[in-house]
Amino acid sequence: MTDLRYGYAGKILRIDLTASTVSTEPTENYIPKFLGAKGINQWILFQELRPWVTPFEPANLICFGAGPLVGTIVPGAARMNVDSKNAFTGGIGSGSCGGWFAAELKFAGYDHIVIRGRAREPVYLWVEDDKVSFRSATGIWGRRTSETVKMIKEDLGQEEIQVLCIGPAGENMVRPACIVVSGSRIVGRCGLGAIMGSKNLKAIAVKGNGAIGVQRPEEFMEMVRGVSLRLRGLEGAKARREFGTLVASPLYNELSALSYKNYQDDHIPEEGFKKISHEVFHRMYEMGRYSCMACPTPCGHVYLIDEGPYSGTRCLKAEANSVWNFGGKLAIEDAAAILKAQEECCQLGLDIDNASSVIAWAVSCFEDGIISREDTDGLELNWGDHKAVLELLNKIAHRQGFGSILAEGSLRASRIVEKGSERYAFHMKGQDLIEAIRSMKGWALGVVVSARGGAHTRGALATESRRYPPEISQKLFGIKTAGDARSYEDKAKVVCYFEYIHSLLDSLGVCFFTGNWATPEGITPEELAKFYTLATGFETASDELMKTGERIHNIEKMFNVYHAGFIREDDYPPKRLMEEPIRSGPLKGELLKREDWDKMLDEYYTLHGWDQHTSWPKKEKLAELDLNECIGRLDQAREKRFSY
Amino acid sequence: MIKVENPEACTGCLICEMVCSFHHARQFSRTKGSIKVKKSIFDQEDKTQITISSNRQKVGPFCDLCINEGSPLCVRFCPENVLKIERSHP
Numbered sequence: 001m002t003d004l005r006y007g008y009a010g011k012i013l014r015i016d017l018t019a020s021t022v023s024t025e026p027t028e029n030y031i032p033k034f035l036g037a038k039g040i041n042q043w044i045l046f047q048e049l050r051p052w053v054t055p056f057e058p059a060n061l062i063c064f065g066a067g068p069l070v071g072t073i074v075p076g077a078a079r080m081n082v083d084s085k086n087a088f089t090g091g092i093g094s095g096s097c098g099g100w101f102a103a104e105l106k107f108a109g110y111d112h113i114v115i116r117g118r119a120r121e122p123v124y125l126w127v128e129d130d131k132v133s134f135r136s137a138t139g140i141w142g143r144r145t146s147e148t149v150k151m152i153k154e155d156l157g158q159e160e161i162q163v164l165c166i167g168p169a170g171e172n173m174v175r176p177a178c179i180v181v182s183g184s185r186i187v188g189r190c191g192l193g194a195i196m197g198s199k200n201l202k203a204i205a206v207k208g209n210g211a212i213g214v215q216r217p218e219e220f221m222e223m224v225r226g227v228s229l230r231l232r233g234l235e236g237a238k239a240r241r242e243f244g245t246l247v248a249s250p251l252y253n254e255l256s257a258l259s260y261k262n263y264q265d266d267h268i269p270e271e272g273f274k275k276i277s278h279e280v281f282h283r284m285y286e287m288g289r290y291s292c293m294a295c296p297t298p299c300g301h302v303y304l305i306d307e308g309p310y311s312g313t314r315c316l317k318a319e320a321n322s323v324w325n326f327g328g329k330l331a332i333e334d335a336a337a338i339l340k341a342q343e344e345c346c347q348l349g350l351d352i353d354n355a356s357s358v359i360a361w362a363v364s365c366f367e368d369g370i371i372s373r374e375d376t377d378g379l380e381l382n383w384g385d386h387k388a389v390l391e392l393l394n395k396i397a398h399r400q401g402f403g404s405i406l407a408e409g410s411l412r413a414s415r416i417v418e419k420g421s422e423r424y425a426f427h428m429k430g431q432d433l434i435e436a437i438r439s440m441k442g443w444a445l446g447v448v449v450s451a452r453g454g455a456h457t458r459g460a461l462a463t464e465s466r467r468y469p470p471e472i473s474q475k476l477f478g479i480k481t482a483g484d485a486r487s488y489e490d491k492a493k494v495v496c497y498f499e500y501i502h503s504l505l506d507s508l509g510v511c512f513f514t515g516n517w518a519t520p521e522g523i524t525p526e527e528l529a530k531f532y533t534l535a536t537g538f539e540t541a542s543d544e545l546m547k548t549g550e551r552i553h554n555i556e557k558m559f560n561v562y563h564a565g566f567i568r569e570d571d572y573p574p575k576r577l578m579e580e581p582i583r584s585g586p587l588k589g590e591l592l593k594r595e596d597w598d599k600m601l602d603e604y605y606t607l608h609g610w611d612q613h614t615s616w617p618k619k620e621k622l623a624e625l626d627l628n629e630c631i632g633r634l635d636q637a638r639e640k641r642f643s644y
Numbered sequence: 645m646i647k648v649e650n651p652e653a654c655t656g657c658l659i660c661e662m663v664c665s666f667h668h669a670r671q672f673s674r675t676k677g678s679i680k681v682k683k684s685i686f687d688q689e690d691k692t693q694i695t696i697s698s699n700r701q702k703v704g705p706f707c708d709l710c711i712n713e714g715s716p717l718c719v720r721f722c723p724e725n726v727l728k729i730e731r732s733h734p
Contacts, residue, residue: 072672073662073721100658107674160674160682184685211665211673221666225721232723290685291655294662296723298655302685316685 006215007068007536008036009106013132015125017199018058018117022132027111032538032548033626036111037065038094038506039552041083044114045092046555047629051563051640055087055191056173056198058118064105064164064204067509070293071106071212072220074531075228075523076514078102078292080181081506087175087191088354088409088431089453091564092556095192096457096506098292099182104162107208119200124152124165128207137202142168144347145180152205165203166193167349169397173197174407176354176396176432180346184300184316185292188351190431190452215537223530227523228296236519237297241289244299245513246278249323251465252436255485256585257443258328259436261383262360263426263577266436267585272333276323280335285315297514303339310340318342324434325356330363330389337386344390348397354409357432359392361410362402364424371417377401426574428454429566438577439587440464442482442491445600446498449571451556458502459495462518476520485587488596492604500549504528507552525549551625554608554617561616562633565641568615571601614638646679646707646716647730651692654726656683660694663717668705678707679718694726 012025030040041063053059062084069077080102086093105113108129115125122137140151145167152163162182169177170193177193178186187193196202214220231237239247252258256267274280285305291298303315318339326338345352365371366381373380377395379388379402395403405413410425410432426433431453437444446460461482463473468483476482477497479490498517505515508528516522523531529542560566572578573592581591605612609621616637622630664677678697697704709729710716719727 073659103658104674209673209675211669211671211676213671217666217670221663228721228723288652288685289655290683291657293658295655295657296659298657298723300655300685 006213007072007532009066009071009109009111009210009212011110012040012112012114013110013127015113015115015132016117017115017119017123017134017201020119020134032540033551035068035504035507035548035552037067037070037079037509038081038083038096038503039548039555040112040507041065041081042092042094042552042555042559045083045085046559046562049085049563053085055085055090055093055195058199059116060085060195060198061114061116062192062195062199063115064113066102066105066111067507068111068536069531070102070509072214072535073224073294074510074535075224075231075297076292076295076511077509078294079506079509079511080105080187081509082179082187082192084190084192084195085563086431086453087194089429089564091429091453091560091566092451093190093192093195094452094556095179095187095189097179097181097185097187098295098511099162099185100293101162101164101181101206102509103293104206104208106212107210108206109208109210113204115199115201117199122200122202124203124205125201126156126205129209140202141171144168145349146183146347148203149183152203156205158207161205161207163203163205165349166196167347167397169349170194170197171202172397172399172407174350174396174399175409175412176351176358176407177349178351180349184346186346186351188353189455193349193351214535216534220531220534223527223534227527230521231297231514231523234297234519234521236513240299240513241297243278243282244301244318245320246281246318246323248320248465249278249327252320252324254586255465256439256582256587256590257436257465258324259434260328261331262329262364262424263436265583265585266438267582267588268328269584272331273327275333276327276335276338281318281339284335285339292511295511295514299513305336305339308336310336313340313343315339315343316346321353321434324436325352326386326389328436329356329360329434331383332386332389333384334386341386341389341393344393348393350393350397353434354432355393355396357426357434358396358406358410358413359389361413361421361424362392362406365417365421368424370419370421375402375417423576426577428574429564429570433574435460437573438582438592439590440485441488441592441596441600442494444573444592445491445604446495448573449495449604451560457512459499461491461494461498463494466518472520486590488600492600492607495604496607499553500546501525503549503552503556504545507548508532547625551627554622554625554627555630557610557617558622558627558630558633561637565637566615567641568601568613571615572597645698645730645732646696646709646718647728648694648696648726649728650726651694653724654681654683654692654694655724656681656685656692657723659721659723660718660727663721667710667713667717676704678704680704
């Protein structure tokens with residue numbers, strides 16, 4: 001029997017909302033093979049979800065997971081991973097967030113919460129250690145997220161609790177709905193908020209009075225201390241402490257890697273960009289900073305707008321994405337308006353990435369004359385018009401009028417509107433694309449092949465935007481090109497590496513900014529293995545841990561194979577990004593060439609041990625990864641996909 | 645005793661709570677230590693309250709300045725230098 005006294009909390013909480021039942025299962029059923037958080041969540045989904053179940057059906061599952069390092073003080077070990085069937089793609093839906101919820105869940109005694117069914121009436125879940133109850137959320141339904149948290153605290157008479165919840169967007173099963181955690185941290189993409197809404201589940205509140213121990217406490221503390229000091233001294237950490245992740249947006253703009261006006265270009269004109277640089281946010285609006293649980297390198301900031309039309313707005317985090325989405329895609333050259341839009345999304349429970357993308361699609365259609373004021377409930381849609389954007393965000397979240405079409409995401413919306421509007425729907429596997437991908441080729445590969453449907457939180461490289469010199473690239477990856485944006489050469493190798501790294505970080509519960517994604521001086525796989533060993537007592541070497549990362553990555557891939565039947569053709573960028581070059585900026589003229597992409601994909605599949613024709617894992621690979629259960633599913637998927 | 649030197653610098657990472665409970669119980673917990681951080685980023689005013697269990701305010705086991713740890717862990721681990729040791733008998 002596995003000794004689970006350390007690192008892990010030891011239990012998985014199983015909730016059936018239809019039957020109002022609660023049970024627990026030992027976490028040991030899944031470890032160390034599936035590690036934790038994402039690994040276990042996705043294995044449960046793969047085992048228990050049938051492919052014909054659609055995302056909003058009660059039979060869909062939604063799994064919340066806190067990894068084995070969460071609840072300790074490994075730097076950045078605050079993450080929670082949430083997995084379900086993707087509301088956009090029908091494949092894997094997966095998102096992660098920071099904050100304090102995951103640690104509280106561990107202190108309450110649980111590594112995971114797995115939820116199935118649909119409650120008859122709106123409910124929220126209240127978990128205080130062994131006591132788990134369903135509480136009515138009828139009075140809270142319809143409320144914005146900060147009000148929801150306040151009402152739940154009042155309802156329970158508890159101040160010191162952690163709450164995750166959805167806003168009106170999730171309740172109305174708006175596909176771009178997110179889950180808002182600890183009031184400011186977001187589980188974005190994949191429509192996970194809408195899935196909570198489909199289950200009539202407004203929120204989960206948790207209070208943990210227990211503790212998490214580590215197996216070799218003295219060595220563990222010594223190591224934490226050393227790594228923590230090193231991380232705090234890094235330039236990137238210092239910059240994020242000062243400016244948040246906003247500090248990364250110039251890196252991307254300088255490499256023509258920010259979508260401007262829905263991919264008309266990948267570069268924000270300098271004049272406009274100056275008005276929304278990280279320095280403007282910092283100087284004009286920043287009030288204070290905060291960090292997630294156990295993070296010695298904070299990146300959270302509190303902003304307050306004290307002048308102009310949005311005066312009085314407090315915003316609890318602006319990310320690089322806020323500038324990409326509102327500043328770039330929608331061309332809003334006004335920092336206060338960006339903060340307002342960000343905060344409005346947080347309150348409505350809308351994911352800024354997907355919500356801004358579908359609005360960008362609408363503005364493109366309006367500009368082209370495909371839609372007019374007759375279609376948009378009288379709204380004039382223009383680039384940079386933040387008033388219209390704010391109005392649309394509200395319409396989307398409440399599914400009012402034109403907002404109800406946008407609530408489907410741009411691909412589905414274009415199928416409703418037709419008239420050639422699909423031309424403006426930039427998506428991967430059905431989910432809106434947010435990243436600009438024409439300039440940096442390794443970044444592009446990571447984004448495009450991502451199983452969750454376009455995202456830079458899988459294999460996408462930061463080595464290009466951070467311009468790793470050839471000698472560093474050689475030392476780290478055994479190739480020279482990791483820092484060279486234009487090069488396709490050997491990029492697949494680095495993408496595979498970071499796919500495994502992300503699987504590990506998401507499964508252990510560690511933030512990728514304290515990991516080695518953005519800088520080689522972050523926590524390395526060797527250090528992750530050591531932390532895992534010291535914390536849990538499972539002696540694990542780094543190559544063994546990387547193998548686990550590969551296994552988890554293959555589970556995610558197999559979920560897509562079995563449930564969505566995605567093949568090689570789904571791993572190509574949107575057609576227009578392979579035909580129309582970037583118009584301005586330092587990397588003007590760049591685009592993704594199909595023949596180069598083909599070569600890069602071939603190499604990528606070969607490195608993974610996946611079939612080049614289908615893109616699916618080969619049986620030998622699955623056997624090597626001890627995923628024999630997946631082999632039968634591969635045959636079933638093949639029969640389904642290729643029988644007609 | 646431990647003095648809260650500059651509470652406004654606190655980022656709410658709760659590392660002090662964790663290392664404090666580690667000292668008392670060799671485990672990480674929000675309920676087993678002497679120090680309690682309450683940082684509210686959600687109110688209009690950014691409020692940070694840091695309470696350390698002493699004769700006056702009991703929030704957990706009394707702070708013993710991390711006897712046997714070499715030096716107080718909360719001071720050693722706080723990334724923002726919010727806490728410091730104050731010697732009452734100079």
